[in-house]
Amino acid sequence: MVIKCTTNDTETTVRVEGRLDTTTAPELESVLKDAGEKSDSLVLDFEELDYLSSAGLRVLLSAQKMMMQKKGMKVIHVNETVWEILEVTGFSDVLTIEKS
């Protein structure tokens, strides 16, 4: 998994490429934690994300909870596989998602 962060004023865009699974989720968790502290809002670009597992969901949930205190979080460029996971788990209602 490759994580690329771009910070623009108060908004940080985190681009996740590859697989967000049990082994890679902790890495994203620490990146998001840093970015969430620095910025008012977060954008997660999942354009190059192959899939995410429940470990990834857990990271997304805690980031969403953190950013709800601030100006919020947005997920963009969600592919079909990822969208299905988000949908069956109810995350599609919890997160702010822009499909690709």
Add this chain to the structure above:
Amino acid sequence: MPDKSVRDMSVFERMHYSLSSRMFHTILVFSLLLILAAGLISSWLFSRAVRAQLEENTWNLSQNISILLDGDTVERYTDKAEEIYRSLDPELRNNPDSEEYRAAFAQLQDDQWTQINVMLERLVQANSAGRITIGKNLPDENRFLSVFDAREGENARPAGIWEVPVSSERELNPVTSYAPVIFDRADKELQCIGKAVLSDGAGRECADIIVGYSLNAAARRVRHVMVQLLLVLLLITAVADYFIVQKMKKTVVKPLNDLSRAAEEYIEDKKDGVMVEHHFQDLTIKTGDEIENLSLLMAEMERDIDEYVRNLTGITREKERISTELGIASQIQEGMMPSIFPPFPDRTEFDLYAYLNTAKEVGGDFYDYYLLDEDHLAVVMADVSGKGVPGALFMMASKILINNYAVVLEHDPAAILAALNRTICANNKAEMFVTIWLGILNIPTGVMKAANAGHEYPIIGGRETPFALFRDKHGFVIGGMEDSAYTNYEIQMKPGDQIFLYTDGITDAMNSSGEMFGISRVVASLNAARPCSPKEALEHVASDIRSYVGGEDQFDDITMLMLEYLGAGEKSAEITVDAVLSSIHRVTDFVEEKLEKAGCPHKVQMQISIALDEILSNIAKYAYPDKQGKMTVRLRAEASFAEVTFADSGIPYNPLEAETPDTTKPAMERIAGGLGIFVVKKTMDSMTYEYRNGQNILTIRKNY
């Protein structure tokens, strides 16, 4: 004889040709002939008798007259008459009816002449004679000059009338010198004429006495009697005919009609399928002759036929029942034998084809194959010692028992055969036995573990190697001895290897000269077909046998099966890693590579990768709380689905029982726990769990 059958006749024709009418006609004709003959004979005899009587009468009467009359007196009259006649002019002589002629003779008619004439008239009446004439023959004139002439029903004729004398047509009677003559006179009256000669006192012939009897009267009498006789005979014949016909009707025609009516009813009933057996037995024919005998015989025959029909009906019904049941039995048996090929279309590791041709409705040969589990295929080839129903029953029992033992004693053919043998020996009252070859193929490794209970050697070969008889280790037949032991042996099958199994119906198939097909021909036939699929191989062998046997009937049960091992290939794979999170990527990479090769869609690959991540991370985290353990992932990637099996020896845990998280709560109330299994459940098509042999075995399957 009529020219058509009695069945085609109308009522009138039947009546005409009926026995009684024919009898009546025959008797009538014969009676008439008889009467005719009797009439002819009796009329001939009667006429003879009458004629004889007449002749006698004539003779008697003439004799009597010659005695009664005084010759001298008569002579006086005759001489005088001759004198008068000769004194007459010849012209007058030829005219006796003239007054002058009569007047010449009137002097003769004195009192005595009248007296004699009256006497003669009386005699005519008393004797029923036709005439009595007394006169003199004048040979020179050829005339008979009558003096006295008394005739029946007439007044006395005057004397002197002449007539032409009667010429004798017959010889004189030698005894009586008397010759009665029958002659036809001009007035058509047939008369019997007698002639006597009267002599005077000096013995000189002085007069002829002519006595005539009318034959017409006699003939009338004869006719009268004959008519009476014929009438009486006719009457008697008619009455006799009537009674004979009545009697025959009663004793012959009626019983015959009764018999034929009974036969008709019998036939009708038989046609309608009615079983009433009393048509002939109810007849009461007591004629005491051949007809009664016939009726008794018919009654007996009816009884026998009815009994026979009853028996036959029973037997036929029974036969039909047996035939139906055999048909059903055959269907059941066929149904028990797997016959859809390919048998496991989604299994690409092996190919299998079987062929069974039963000579009878049900047979004793059987084959069988079934997957004991995902990795083990059992193959059975067996031949029961008997054919027909007993063989089929024994076969069913054996087949079911093998199935049962194969489930219980998995993967151990020798143990299965030993257990089967014990069970069958314990209850083998019919002392039948069965030969069985049983093999269990380990599909991933290609190892065929087999045991042989007295069955034919398998033939092994394949696409790469020629077929050859594999002389495996034989145990005794199943059902032969109670404590038979069987030994397993193993054959390592490479992809393309084939095992051919069969029963002795193939090797024992005979041609017209009684030679058997034999095992070497089987091997040769297989090699001739090589390389080919199991189906092609079996069809080739079957057609070789058929052409070898030709039209022969002794086509025994032919049962054969071929298994080809195609190899576990790329599609089936297994990986075992340490149960730690860092191992997950190795497994994911391994699986993805296989799925890619199998042509699995990318999206499904991703879904399976997610499932791998969820399940393996669970195992890594929780299966082995206080020790290091292993986890195994087995993958089957087919053209239409993928199946992944996870196995670990950790603490028993069924993820399917995990609580389903509430996916509707708002973000702040959500917890991330339990989502992993939930996601897998949602994205996969099926998910099964079992704890077996100390292992958690979780299988997921995704169709695509």
